[in-house]
Amino acid sequence: MAVFGTLSDRLADTFKNLRSKGKLSAADVDGTVREIRRALLDADVALDVVKAFTTRVRERALGDEVNRALNPAQQVVQIVNDELIQILGGQQRRLEFAKNPPTVIMLAGLQGAGKTTLAGKLAKWLAEQQHTPMLVAADLQRPNAVTQLQIVGEQAGVPVFAPEPGNGVGDPVKVAKNAIKHAIDKQHDVVIVDTAGRLGVDAEMMKQARDIRKAIDPDEVLFVIDAMIGQDAVATAKAFQEGVDFTGVVLSKLDGDARGGAALSVASVTGRPIIFASTGEGLSDFEPFHPDRMASRILDLGDILTLIEQAQKQFDEEEARKVAEKLASDTFTLEDFLAQMQQVKKMGSLKGMLSMLPGAKGMREQLENFDEREITRTEAIIQSMTIAERRNPKLLNGSRRLRIAKGSGMTVTDVNQLVARFEQAAKMMKTVARGGVPQVPGMGPIPGGFGGGRGKAAKAKGKKKGGSRSGNPAKRAAEEAARATGVTPGAGGGSGFGLGGAAGAGGPSAEELESLQKLLGR
Amino acid sequence: MAERTPWSLSGALRGMFARKTIDDDTWEELEDALIGADFGPDTTEAIVEHLREQVAKYRTTDPADLKRMLRETVEERLAQYDTTLTLSNRPAVVLVVGVNGVGKTTTIGKFARFLVGHGRSVLVGAADTFRAAAVEQLATWSERAGAQIVRPQHEGQDPASVAYQTVERARATGAEIVLIDTAGRLQTKAGLMDELSKVRRVVEKLEPIAEVLLVLDATTGQNGVSQAQAFIEHAGVTGLVITKLDGSAKGGFVLAVQEKTGIPIKLIGQGEGIGDLTGFTPHVYAQKLVG
Numbered sequence: 001m002a003v004f005g006t007l008s009d010r011l012a013d014t015f016k017n018l019r020s021k022g023k024l025s026a027a028d029v030d031g032t033v034r035e036i037r038r039a040l041l042d043a044d045v046a047l048d049v050v051k052a053f054t055t056r057v058r059e060r061a062l063g064d065e066v067n068r069a070l071n072p073a074q075q076v077v078q079i080v081n082d083e084l085i086q087i088l089g090g091q092q093r094r095l096e097f098a099k100n101p102p103t104v105i106m107l108a109g110l111q112g113a114g115k116t117t118l119a120g121k122l123a124k125w126l127a128e129q130q131h132t133p134m135l136v137a138a139d140l141q142r143p144n145a146v147t148q149l150q151i152v153g154e155q156a157g158v159p160v161f162a163p164e165p166g167n168g169v170g171d172p173v174k175v176a177k178n179a180i181k182h183a184i185d186k187q188h189d190v191v192i193v194d195t196a197g198r199l200g201v202d203a204e205m206m207k208q209a210r211d212i213r214k215a216i217d218p219d220e221v222l223f224v225i226d227a228m229i230g231q232d233a234v235a236t237a238k239a240f241q242e243g244v245d246f247t248g249v250v251l252s253k254l255d256g257d258a259r260g261g262a263a264l265s266v267a268s269v270t271g272r273p274i275i276f277a278s279t280g281e282g283l284s285d286f287e288p289f290h291p292d293r294m295a296s297r298i299l300d301l302g303d304i305l306t307l308i309e310q311a312q313k314q315f316d317e318e319e320a321r322k323v324a325e326k327l328a329s330d331t332f333t334l335e336d337f338l339a340q341m342q343q344v345k346k347m348g349s350l351k352g353m354l355s356m357l358p359g360a361k362g363m364r365e366q367l368e369n370f371d372e373r374e375i376t377r378t379e380a381i382i383q384s385m386t387i388a389e390r391r392n393p394k395l396l397n398g399s400r401r402l403r404i405a406k407g408s409g410m411t412v413t414d415v416n417q418l419v420a421r422f423e424q425a426a427k428m429m430k431t432v433a434r435g436g437v438p439q440v441p442g443m444g445p446i447p448g449g450f451g452g453g454r455g456k457a458a459k460a461k462g463k464k465k466g467g468s469r470s471g472n473p474a475k476r477a478a479e480e481a482a483r484a485t486g487v488t489p490g491a492g493g494g495s496g497f498g499l500g501g502a503a504g505a506g507g508p509s510a511e512e513l514e515s516l517q518k519l520l521g522r
Numbered sequence: 523m524a525e526r527t528p529w530s531l532s533g534a535l536r537g538m539f540a541r542k543t544i545d546d547d548t549w550e551e552l553e554d555a556l557i558g559a560d561f562g563p564d565t566t567e568a569i570v571e572h573l574r575e576q577v578a579k580y581r582t583t584d585p586a587d588l589k590r591m592l593r594e595t596v597e598e599r600l601a602q603y604d605t606t607l608t609l610s611n612r613p614a615v616v617l618v619v620g621v622n623g624v625g626k627t628t629t630i631g632k633f634a635r636f637l638v639g640h641g642r643s644v645l646v647g648a649a650d651t652f653r654a655a656a657v658e659q660l661a662t663w664s665e666r667a668g669a670q671i672v673r674p675q676h677e678g679q680d681p682a683s684v685a686y687q688t689v690e691r692a693r694a695t696g697a698e699i700v701l702i703d704t705a706g707r708l709q710t711k712a713g714l715m716d717e718l719s720k721v722r723r724v725v726e727k728l729e730p731i732a733e734v735l736l737v738l739d740a741t742t743g744q745n746g747v748s749q750a751q752a753f754i755e756h757a758g759v760t761g762l763v764i765t766k767l768d769g770s771a772k773g774g775f776v777l778a779v780q781e782k783t784g785i786p787i788k789l790i791g792q793g794e795g796i797g798d799l800t801g802f803t804p805h806v807y808a809q810k811l812v813g
Contacts, residue, residue, distance in 0.1 A: 111623070144659040150655075199770070226742075228739075230743025232740075235771075236771075256710050257709065281652070
């Protein structure tokens with residue numbers, strides 16, 4: 001695992017060669033799917049589950065469900081994550097209580113899965129919620145399991161029903177049966193039955209578990225499984241499903257560094273929901289299961305996912321399209337520009353966003369040079385204009401400019417610069433939107449950019465080296481734009497702000513739109 | 523589940539060897555079978571590649587040859603390391619470590635019985651002072667095995683001091699072999715791993731430690747490597763014990779563990795009975811695994 005680094009890193013490598021296309025090619029998807037397959041296997045997800053899973057991901061990635069807010073790499077990751085969460089949490093649910101108490105909960109699982117410890121945790125958790133649970137020592141197999149449960153019960157402050165000494169003495173079925181009567185007498189509303197650990201292949205022990213189940217007719221049968229389990233998770237889970245037909249799953253030892261692919265295997269093979277996660281040796285290290293956290297743990301994709309989430313939440317596809325159309329039809333105004341800028345701002349810190357991109361480590365320096373307040377200042381200037389002025393900058397005479405400068409706390413020079421940059425950029429973007437090459441002497445394709453202004457963009461651009469230039473003019477503009485913002489085109493940077501990749505059906509193409517986004521974002 | 527042969531790949535490989543010649547499907551099935559046995563993607567790739575070379579070299583198309591080659595490859599890889607236990611020191615101190623629930627206490631019980639059966643006097647130290655009733659569990663096992671036990675003087679006593687007292691007692695009574703049980707700990711818990719280093723350090727003040735056995739559960743997946751690496755670093759593991767091989771898990775990850783760490787497998791546990799512990803023989807293991 002450590003040898004290959006995280007999936008995030010490996011995917012970043014795979015994506016390095018990908019250009020920011022609106023749609024994924026079959027080869028792109030295959031490469032990505034291969035990496036995902038390997039990562040899932042490394043995370044101990046069962047092979048059959050991996051196969052079914054990757055097939056579905058592949059289909060979806062090649063299908064039409066393309067999210068325009070994301071670049072290809074992110075698209076695949078997002079599909080993967082969606083699918084993962086769907087399997088893990090499609091039917092997430094809470095513990096079910098019986099209408100007529102006591103609610104009977106039976107625990108089952110392999111040896112050493114953590115049943116006895118879990119019994120204590122569950123009891124404590126229920127007691128905290130004003131229930132009056134009782135523990136039942138029906139593990140009469142393992143030496144001193146009964147004693148262990150008694151100690152655990154004492155720590156949890158919950159009574160333990162243990163009529164038999166254990167260590168091979170006594171009939172667990174009888175104990176479980178008597179326990180229910182005892183609970184009714186003593187008015188306990190929840191009964192937790194701890195059973196002996198057993199192997200899925202042990203027919204005799206599985207029959208015993210089935211007999212216990214029959215005798216006590218539990219409301220919940222929880223299958224406790226170690227998060228570290230490997231490929232055998234499927235065989236074991238199936239055996240227990242056939243044997244005792246559990247109603248829910250508890251994942252234990254999640255405080256280790258196992259990725260816990262078993263969760264995915266068990267959930268998808270048995271269709272039973274994972275209800276709890278056990279995360280430590282203390283009796284309170286216990287929590288309801290969070291499918292989303294588990295999904296990112298299995299694939300180790302935390303950072304990328306956060307980024308995708310942010311981009312998705314904030315990116316208003318419609319808005320972008322409108323702007324593109326306006327540009328093409330020559331009606332782009334300062335008002336639209338303001339709206340664009342606010343959209344970018346909504347996504348939170350640009351520096352933060354950029355640094356989350358895979359491969360973004362190399363551009364820290366450029367990021368440091370980027371002053372986010374610049375956007376706020378530009379925003380203030382535009383907001384100090386009247387609606388009429390925003391729609392028609394030509395109205396801006398000397399006295400209006402002075403008023404705006406005072407209103408926004410800037411100088412007239414700043415206002416002048418903004419207007420000049422706007423006109424320049426609008427002109428250039430219009431050219432780009434129509435597929436032409438922007439001609440701005442001395443300034444490179446992006447004339448200082450908006451907001452960023454004051455030569456910073458040019459400075460940043462100067463630092464950036466390498467990376468081939470596309471022969472396609474529009475694409476080159478996009479690359480230049482990416483460079484100017486300090487994003488390497490190779491590292492999925494085409495949508496540095498999560499704005500790119502917007503494919504246009506008719507109207508402006510994806511790349512053009514993307515380069516616009518870039519300029520506006522700047 | 524009943525028709526499964528415990529921890530054997532033979533079921534998974536049946537389709538593959540039933541065919542007349544080696545073709546693409548054969549390779550795919552072989553890969554699937556190995557991954558299904560927890561060999562992990564890397565080891566699987568390495569083995570399949572090696573076998574492809576072998577098959578090309580000997581120009582064979584007979585699946586039976588492939589099966590033999592697979593068995594030999596697995597055996598060869600397992601046999602690279604010395605599997606003998608060094609217990610010549612008197613007293614020979616053996617520290618048993620591992621994550622929670624892998625079967626450390628049970629292994630000690632069985633190991634003690636094995637040694638007593640060979641006429642050795644055994645003293646076990648209950649240094650798992652953390653888990654509820656762990657001391658009692660060990661006491662029951664040592665009674666069954668006919669070994670003496672040193673218990674902590676009070677609840678929650680420092681495990682290192684229990685270990686020290688155990689070795690001290692062994693010197694006083696002339697017990698030949700000392701088995702020290704430790705609390706299960708996940709390898710990610712730095713504090714608990716340091717505790718293990720301390721146990722080791724403290725014991726070494728009296729006697730050199732003969733063996734540090736890391737118990738690994740056969741059902742474990744690729745996390746086994748991470749476990750082994752952490753325990754080697756903190757406890758100086760000298761041998762592996764694979765438990766729960768009587769289940770349906772095949773424990774293929776041990777190959778990766780052995781190769782990545784260079785630590786040999788020394789014992790295997792195959793049941794809850796007191797006699798269900800045997801030494802590790804690569805040949806037998808490979809034979810059983812491949813079928």
